[in-house]
Amino acid sequence: MSEMNGKSEIEKKISHGIEAAAAANKPLTAEEQATAGFFKQLLGFWVTFRTMFKKVNTVNYPEVKEPTADRFHGRHQLNRYDDGLEKCIGCELCAWACPADAILVEAGDNTEDERFSPGERYGKVYQINYLRCVFCGLCIEACPTRALTMTNEYELADDKRDKLIFEKEDLLAPLRLGMIPAPHPMYPGTTDTDYYRGAIKGPHPDQEVKK
Amino acid sequence: MSTSQLLGTDPGWIILVKGLIVFVFCVLCTLLAIWAERRVVARMQMRLGPNRVGKFGLLQSLADGVKLALKEDLIPKAADRIVFVIAPVISATTCFISFAVIPMTGRVSLFGHKTAMQLTDLPVGVLYVLAAASVGVYGIVLAGWSSGSTYPLLGGLRSSAQVISYEVAMGLSLVAVFIYAGSMSTSEIVAAQHHWWYAVVLFPSFVIYAISMVGETNRAPFDLAEAEGELVGGFHTEYSSLKFALFFLAEYVNIVGVSALATTLFLGGYHALPGLSFTENWLGGWFTMVWFVAKIAFFFFFFIWLRGTLPRMRYDQFMKFGWKVLIPFSLAWIMIVSTLRVMSQRGTSRAIIVAFTAGVVLLILLISTLFESSQKRAEKRDALGDVPPPSFPVPDLARFTHSELEQRNV
Numbered sequence: 339m340s341e342m343n344g345k346s347e348i349e350k351k352i353s354h355g356i357e358a359a360a361a362a363n364k365p366l367t368a369e370e371q372a373t374a375g376f377f378k379q380l381l382g383f384w385v386t387f388r389t390m391f392k393k394v395n396t397v398n399y400p401e402v403k404e405p406t407a408d409r410f411h412g413r414h415q416l417n418r419y420d421d422g423l424e425k426c427i428g429c430e431l432c433a434w435a436c437p438a439d440a441i442l443v444e445a446g447d448n449t450e451d452e453r454f455s456p457g458e459r460y461g462k463v464y465q466i467n468y469l470r471c472v473f474c475g476l477c478i479e480a481c482p483t484r485a486l487t488m489t490n491e492y493e494l495a496d497d498k499r500d501k502l503i504f505e506k507e508d509l510l511a512p513l514r515l516g517m518i519p520a521p522h523p524m525y526p527g528t529t530d531t532d533y534y535r536g537a538i539k540g541p542h543p544d545q546e547v548k549k
Numbered sequence: 550m551s552t553s554q555l556l557g558t559d560p561g562w563i564i565l566v567k568g569l570i571v572f573v574f575c576v577l578c579t580l581l582a583i584w585a586e587r588r589v590v591a592r593m594q595m596r597l598g599p600n601r602v603g604k605f606g607l608l609q610s611l612a613d614g615v616k617l618a619l620k621e622d623l624i625p626k627a628a629d630r631i632v633f634v635i636a637p638v639i640s641a642t643t644c645f646i647s648f649a650v651i652p653m654t655g656r657v658s659l660f661g662h663k664t665a666m667q668l669t670d671l672p673v674g675v676l677y678v679l680a681a682a683s684v685g686v687y688g689i690v691l692a693g694w695s696s697g698s699t700y701p702l703l704g705g706l707r708s709s710a711q712v713i714s715y716e717v718a719m720g721l722s723l724v725a726v727f728i729y730a731g732s733m734s735t736s737e738i739v740a741a742q743h744h745w746w747y748a749v750v751l752f753p754s755f756v757i758y759a760i761s762m763v764g765e766t767n768r769a770p771f772d773l774a775e776a777e778g779e780l781v782g783g784f785h786t787e788y789s790s791l792k793f794a795l796f797f798l799a800e801y802v803n804i805v806g807v808s809a810l811a812t813t814l815f816l817g818g819y820h821a822l823p824g825l826s827f828t829e830n831w832l833g834g835w836f837t838m839v840w841f842v843a844k845i846a847f848f849f850f851f852f853i854w855l856r857g858t859l860p861r862m863r864y865d866q867f868m869k870f871g872w873k874v875l876i877p878f879s880l881a882w883i884m885i886v887s888t889l890r891v892m893s894q895r896g897t898s899r900a901i902i903v904a905f906t907a908g909v910v911l912l913i914l915l916i917s918t919l920f921e922s923s924q925k926r927a928e929k930r931d932a933l934g935d936v937p938p939p940s941f942p943v944p945d946l947a948r949f950t951h952s953e954l955e956q957r958n959v
Contacts, residue, residue, distance in 0.1 A: 382858050382859070383854065383858050385858075386593040386854065386857045386858045387854070389592070389593050389594070389595055390592040390593055392595055393595075394591075394592070394595050394596055394597050395595045395596065396595075396596050396597040398597075
């Protein structure tokens, strides 16, 4: 770094890059054209001919499905704790973060008889409108409980507009082995804070709702 | 018995059958050509191309044809209705009729009748093909004019200028063939190439024809008449449905047509490759058609290859190339060919012929050297350094050489 020269290292590097780019784009002189032009044209023919025998880039899509990138922004998913309670607390932060106004959340109160999530409230109505969603992922960043994440599923086309408004049951993560479907009470002897800290590793037999 | 005498004995129903065969051949060629073009260009761009309809997508063009036929047929309000309807018909009919004189096989037997697979044999057959091709341009010009719209008009004008310019070079390239074959009849030209193909003997003519047939058919890199970047769809911008399909058909039949003519005039027509002439008797002579189709396919691949490789030429470059390069070059070539031909016919001694050839080569070298030095002088003269500065403010042009300025389009 020499401030004395009036140019920082970065500035020098940038100006060097511009010069290099200018040199690369410099048009051929008349003599260069006269000697190289014809054979360069023939070279082009060789390029296209050779390309015919290269492996094609086409993916035969409906028959062949290539996996997406790991972090591909696909359809959303509403996650559960390991005992089956929903993570969503109905805070609407996702809806507020959404730049396309694609998310509608209405919260409901958890009661002792009917508990969907730890804590006071749960997402009673949860809709995502995939005609509006731009898959930016700001809702995922906004979610305080990691209730909302995105899957890699990208086949979201349909033939009716109302089919593309996904309800809570469309978005809710499937129950894994041992999970008890909500509503049911919290793990005995725990508070919602234990849930948020990830202390719950599975269901307790007492959580089964007696009928 | 010559081919024309042989064809003269055809009864009416054989002529009808042959007409049908020619028509079906053209349509089939078009369907396969469109498919082949899309597949091959796709390969050149590392894609697969259409592979959905039928095996390998072979029926794609058929499906596209059905789709086009079912589309709404629009006629713009400003269009001249009658001419607008006639134009595609002119295009689509003239492209077929040139096939009447193309010999597709040698002597064969068709339903027990001894004949050759050629509809008719005119003494001026090649001129007939050229005439049919020129009438075909009317389809394009009239389509452009009658659409009542700017882009089609420009496209139609471009294409007429283009086809007229390249027809001159094309006609001139054929003159050498006529001189050597001593005939304009297609069957006699094919017969005259029994030993040596004219593509070898008259190589410069072959090259000129190959270039001008691309210009003649409005194909890339000479497809200025439908330059989509400039003219939307060119002459067929306003056309839809079956009328558009007719133009599409005409374009491809034309390609097959010029390829067939090139095969006939330069690649020995239906004759087998040298050394394989025993195959000409297979299937009672019908195997010659395989050679004919193979040679057309060769030309068609050349068309596709050009399209996959070269960008579209600018209009002025294109005209400059046609008028200032192709035509003078073919004129000079014809002079040389005719001189040599007359010499050999009069039995001039070999020494004189060699001397003449050497003289021509020397002359070409001399002219090219003079041309080069005059170009250098012109470049020096045009260098803007010597020009006195104008009285109004201009950018500092003297920093650039003439050729650089030309490239910047100043």
